[in-house]
Amino acid sequence: MKVSDAISGAVFLLLAAAVFWFTKDFRHMPGQNYGASFFPRTIATCMAGLGLLLVIRGLRSGGPWAVPFDWLRSPRHVANFALVVAVLVLYILFSDWLGFPIAGFAALLVLLLWLRGPAHWLQALVVSAVCVVGMQAFFGEVLRVPLPWGLLQSVAW
Amino acid sequence: METFLTALPLVFDPYVLMVIVLSGLFGLFMGAIPGLSATMATALLVPVTFFMAPVPALAAIVTATAMAIFAGDLPGALLRIPGTPASAAYTDEAFALTRKGKAELALGTGLAAAVIGGLFGSAVLMFTAPMLAQVAKNFSSVEYFWLACLGLTCAAFISGSDPVKGAISLLLGLLIATIGLDPMSGQARFTFGSVELMGGISFIPAMIGMFALAEVLRAVTATTPPPEVPQVAIGNVFRGLGGVLSRYRKNLMRGSLIGAAVGALPGAGSDIAAWISYAVSKKFSREPEKFGTGHVEGLVDAGASNNAALGGTWVPALVFGIPGDSITAIVIGVLYLKGMNPGPTVFLQQPELIYAIFITFILANILLLPLGFMAIKTSKQLLRIHRMVLMPVILLFCMVGTFAINNTVFGIGILLVLGLIAYLMEEHGFPIAPAILGLVLGPLLEDSFMTTMIKNDGNPLGFFERPIAAVLGLVTIAIWFSAFRTRRKRAPA
Structure with missing residues (x-):
């Protein structure tokens, strides 16, 4: 508004x-x-x-x-906005428990499927997997940021 | 000279060189994608540079911004959308050239002008910053108070079309900076019992939220579809370039000079430099009627100007700790994080680091030539990347980058709240850069303000007792009044 x-x-x-x-x-x-x-x-x-x-x-x-903002008239765009905010809130609440690999992958996959469209599901899967592995390797290994492993603690590198 | 030689190995180190090349590629990518600006590139780089030594950290920022400012020309020429605001001044001109089938001339000119302008800006930075630092050695808390005020004032009044909104944005930034424990009295301010807020609002999550998250929100709510990438062939970028550069060599110098000077003014950066240079170019051109129809002259001026401004903006940032634009506001935050408190003392205590920055500037601008050429060649592929794929990736990067600073999700909360505030502010015509400047300079401003108050026993006239302080103070106050008066005259009440 x-x-x-x-x-x-x-x-x-x-x-x-x-x-x-x-x-x-x-x-x-x-x-x-x-x-x-x-x-x-x-x-x-x-x-x-x-x-x-x-x-x-x-x-x-x-x-x-x-x-009202132009986009408020389009339910699609309202959902886009809400989804970005919701992903951030859910990530804040659950990333510690789920761990970065799961939470990050889920966040990215949901956003890609919704924003780019489910027809591009393969691209969404590949991009999500590559980004999460890449960020875990870069931030977690190279920069030594203690990204939480959460549920995947047993398989942590 | 001796310092220069000690600084050389700091930069010509394999790790630093690798950082420079990688951040250069990152900067080109960020600049080339419309909606991702040089400021956002810097914002996203900061959590990574957080883990680096000062020289590679600053080298990464210098290189990425120099590349991003040039890369903004790519979508400007090919899609008629400026990749960064710094290219906005001449986007129509560049696109008109593309429509005439001369995309390679537009981009080649932009690249050559950017390299020359960037080198000129670097030279200006190298020569003026140490000299000004000599002058600034005699400054006390009063002068710093007024310098900070002057910098913030210019930022608030120049960055937006409405000085009132710019000033409110600035005040909001200053207010956010007061959250946490008061350094003078130890009083907890606006923490509402939160232990995490006691340490204050960290500048990095705030900045990522305000520059990156707000941009992601704008992208996902954009109702206009992204434009199609035209099927133009980009031929030999360097063909005919020699002729253009020698014909417009005066324009190159003029653009560079205006750019460096505008950049050095607090509050104005590459965007404004490009607008001014383009206007000057048209005014003094022998063929002003050709401007806007695909004439290369304005591109020479403005293309050199925006990259020259980059070096200029670092002058007040390094010497006084007063940012020239939003990028250097972030840089100042990084300098503090790295223990290199900007100001004249850093020139005395760590001159080799300062010279390493100068060398990086030159290196980055030389590197712009091959990397920029590569970016031009791959620009069509770059522009084809779907925005809705990019935005989620950027969002996750923001979240991880924010987490990396304090290792808690609390930072992501700050990112979210300030991102939403920034989004709403921009939609209502409040510029964001002044708020970031306020956030960065807030602690310095309060500290110098309170120190001066205590020194003078609470007498406000103490702010005008030293001659330089009095001049700076009067200039600042004059700007306040003139800004509001012109506004009132302009606004039909």
Whole structure:
């Protein structure tokens, strides 16, 4: 949803207010009358000013409050967007348990099958397998990143 | 000279040379694919360079960006889509040449101009950076505060069409930088009880999210189908090139000069350099009427300019720690990670590393000639790779690269959240580069701000007491006012 400048300005105004709220209990530095809250509050003040400017500008220009993004009208594209976000969330939740080879392969395969189309299933399988093995070898072996093996711990190289 | 000689073996080491060649190929690939920019190439390289020594790490970034800026010309000439924003200024011109059956002339000119411009930019970097470092030695926290402000101000006002939105983006970056433990008082800020947030928002996941994930989201929601690759034959790239280069040698120099100078300005990089050079070229051309119809003159200027700007942007980055554009914002983050805190002291303490960067710049631009030639020859195959195959692979690479930094999936969470924020911001006309600059420079800005405040017992006039600081401060404030005033005049209220 593309919102008007008035609404996006209001969002930043709210954010600035939140900064003031969450810094209210910060202690001052000993012997000074300012502390850890000073810098964030200075930024928030500037942000509030600019947010207000956006609100005024948005109200004056008088356009619609919100226009949906073009792609929101196409269920296919909405699903594309949701799938990318879902893959990231699921990977965060389960990659430790599943391990990188399984989670990475599944993530890539699902994305390829959906985005490129199931007709290209062979390409999807090959690309997923090559990428996961390649990344495991490069990050796991060459760069020594402890990518989790998860369920495949017993066959870890 | 002695430092130069000690720096040579640092670069001419088999491992470093291998890194240079591989990152060069990576940069060409990233630049050639529309939607993948030089900035994104840098963002994706950072998790890999994280594990390298400073010289190969920086060499990888220098080479990849130099290659990517040139490779952006390929889809520009063949598909009329700039591969990176730096090629946008002359895409129509290059495509018009292709339609006349002169694709090889457009690409050959672009390549030759890029190599010459890049070498010129490298020379400017080599000569001006050490000199400026001498001047910067006398700077104190006040000057650094104002320099950071000036850099951020330029970034906010130049990078987008709307200074208000640019400034908000910048402030958001600064605000994100305050998350975590306050270094002065030890106070936890905006951590909401999360132990992982105490350490602050790591710059690498944030940057990958904002530059790469946002781009992936844009690609999967693009409703216009990708254009077909035209069946043009690319003949001898070097035919007729000698004539073009000697006829337009002044343009080469002018483009390079403008590029290096624009690049050195904080906030402006290759994209803006190319636009300015193209406009200047047209203005001073003897045949301005030919511009836009497939005339090679503007390509010479702008093609040299965007690669020359690359060297220029490193000048303020190395000397003051003030990024010239979004690529050097990432570079500054990398320099800090490598313990080479940018600023004049690095020129005194680790001059051999600085000279190694200079040598890499020259090497990368020389290497651009054979690699760029190869890229032109394979460009049709490159452009045929389906975007929907590429995006999932990039996404997985982002996830693994982010994980590699702290070995937790928490970083992937940051990647996701900031990627979504960046996507929404860009869709609403808020530029992203200022936010990244804010995130990188936030700690320096706060530190120099608080130090100056404490030194002057909380008196804000302390920011203007030293002469250089006063000048920098007044210039910065003048830019703030002029930016908002011109905007108000322009906007029909």
